[in-house]
Amino acid sequence: MAIHEECGVFGMIGEVNPTIARDVYYGLYALQHRGQESCGIVINDDGIFASHKDTGLVGEVFSERELSDLPAGGMAIGHVRYATTGGNTRNNIQPMIVSHQKGNLCLAHNGNLTNSLYLRDKLELSGAIFHSTSDTEVISYVITRERLKTASIEQAVLNAIRYFEGAFSLVMMSSTKLIAVRDPKGFRPLCYGKRNDGSYVIASESCALNAVGASFVRDLEPGEMLVFSGENIECGPVSYREYCGGKKSPCIFEYIYFARPDSMIDGISVHETRVRAGRILAREHPVCADVVVGVPDSGLDAAIGFSVESGIPYEIGLVKNKYVGRSFIFPTKGQRTDTVRIKLSPVKSVLNNKRVVLIDDSIVRGTTSKRIISILREAGAKEIHLRISSPPFKHPCFYGVDVDSEDNLIANHHSPEDIARLIGADSIGFLPMDSLGEMSGCELYCSACFDGKYPTGIPDDTRKDRFEKKLSEV
Numbered sequence: 001m002a003i004h005e006e007c008g009v010f011g012m013i014g015e016v017n018p019t020i021a022r023d024v025y026y027g028l029y030a031l032q033h034r035g036q037e038s039c040g041i042v043i044n045d046d047g048i049f050a051s052h053k054d055t056g057l058v059g060e061v062f063s064e065r066e067l068s069d070l071p072a073g074g075m076a077i078g079h080v081r082y083a084t085t086g087g088n089t090r091n092n093i094q095p096m097i098v099s100h101q102k103g104n105l106c107l108a109h110n111g112n113l114t115n116s117l118y119l120r121d122k123l124e125l126s127g128a129i130f131h132s133t134s135d136t137e138v139i140s141y142v143i144t145r146e147r148l149k150t151a152s153i154e155q156a157v158l159n160a161i162r163y164f165e166g167a168f169s170l171v172m173m174s175s176t177k178l179i180a181v182r183d184p185k186g187f188r189p190l191c192y193g194k195r196n197d198g199s200y201v202i203a204s205e206s207c208a209l210n211a212v213g214a215s216f217v218r219d220l221e222p223g224e225m226l227v228f229s230g231e232n233i234e235c236g237p238v239s240y241r242e243y244c245g246g247k248k249s250p251c252i253f254e255y256i257y258f259a260r261p262d263s264m265i266d267g268i269s270v271h272e273t274r275v276r277a278g279r280i281l282a283r284e285h286p287v288c289a290d291v292v293v294g295v296p297d298s299g300l301d302a303a304i305g306f307s308v309e310s311g312i313p314y315e316i317g318l319v320k321n322k323y324v325g326r327s328f329i330f331p332t333k334g335q336r337t338d339t340v341r342i343k344l345s346p347v348k349s350v351l352n353n354k355r356v357v358l359i360d361d362s363i364v365r366g367t368t369s370k371r372i373i374s375i376l377r378e379a380g381a382k383e384i385h386l387r388i389s390s391p392p393f394k395h396p397c398f399y400g401v402d403v404d405s406e407d408n409l410i411a412n413h414h415s416p417e418d419i420a421r422l423i424g425a426d427s428i429g430f431l432p433m434d435s436l437g438e439m440s441g442c443e444l445y446c447s448a449c450f451d452g453k454y455p456t457g458i459p460d461d462t463r464k465d466r467f468e469k470k471l472s473e474v
């Protein structure tokens with residue numbers, strides 16, 4: 001897969017906790033799949049923000065020493081990031097801290113604003129100076145400007161939201177409050193939970209609540225803002241719903257690929273949706289075969305579903321080397337080493353002389369699928385029937401996911417039959433577009449990378465007209 005989620009966010013609030021840095025660290029570890037390029041933790045130590053952030057995986061950025069150096073605190077925010085918007089410069093590492101006349105604001109963001117360049121232009125014309133290239137700084141700037149005009153941070157955030165278009169799941173921290181916001185369309189997930197010690201936890205995915213011993217309370221509704229006050233945490237959060245009730249469009253690809261299978265998003269199990277995708281594939285693209293094999297990791301659940309529906313036995317036919325991470329020294333251009341072969345190894349006893357149904361979550365360029373198929377052939381597979389648990393990937397994402405350019409998406413230029421031929425499969429079958437609802441159990445969702453129907457429209461210059469009125473007030 002050449003598709004990357006951009007970020008994961010995490011926040012905690014409760015009584016002063018001497019191990020709060022470790023708790024956030026465990027939460028970020030559980031969200032590592034959402035971003036592997038940089039990460040950071042900011043602790044609110046009685047109104048003073050202490051932070052550590054750097055490029056690298058959570059386990060690389062935080063050693064025992066960094067965690068011990070961070071203070072105790074009653075509130076903290078963490079972030080993992082995969083850089084697309086703004087690139088991977090140090091200034092873009094989150095959480096971001098902004099100081100203003102009324103105090104400090106710390107902010108972590110998952111998603112992409114689709115009007116960020118336009119907002120930035122407008123704000124620069126009115127004298128704003130930006131220190132990074134990320135849309136998160138644009139968000140923090142607009143909130144800070146509103147804060148100077150309003151009596152409370154929550155009112156400032158509510159005022160600021162009306163300027164933002166696109167995807168934003170935010171966790172923010174002032175000196176006394178922890179605030180979580182999910183954009184009105186609910187592109188990216190965001191949920192909260194509670195621990196037995198009375199502290200509250202906010203996270204991109206419920207798997208991070210489990211990691212710190214918090215029980216899931218609920219997902220934030222699209223458009224909802226939750227405010228937790230450090231001064232009366234026992235009262236729980238206050239919910240602001242001014243932006244709720246519009247047409248929502250949560251990202252369907254969270255269920256297909258991004259989220260961890262042990263997470264629940266909007267009340268729906270990610271694992272179950274993937275199993276259902278496999279069952280649908282077996283019904284829609286049946287085939288006579290001896291064994292079903294999933295491409296680890298995100299093809300495994302759908303492979304189980306295909307096996308259950310078709311009655312063809314499920315087997316582990318590919319083993320993933322879990323230790324090929326950032327620190328792995330990848331071959332140089334001139335070397336003829338095959339990185340797919342280093343990451344995935346075939347189980348010959350499962351594959352030899354077998355007709356194989358191979359399940360993967362998506363095809364982007366087709367190069368990885370081609371390599372996997374040749375590895376299976378070398379291991380003795382007699383036939384390989386590729387089944388993909390998503391529709392053909394044809395369009396870019398503007399909502400916080402790094403997708404290859406349209407020109408490089410194989411499904412953009414080739415029919416399924418052509419793709420099968422190009423990658424060396426005996427047959428291929430994609431999840432039908434009209435089964436995404438059955439797969440996910442969602443009535444409304446974003447599927448723009450498959451059908452090109454962008455819930456906010458394509459962000460281009462025509463958008464300027466739409467925002468002109470609102471931005472005259474910025």
Ligand code: SF4
Pocket residue numbers: 187250251252253254396397398399400401446447448449450
């Ligand atoms: Fe998700 Fe695709 Fe929509 Fe992006 S375009 S939010 S990846 S469904």
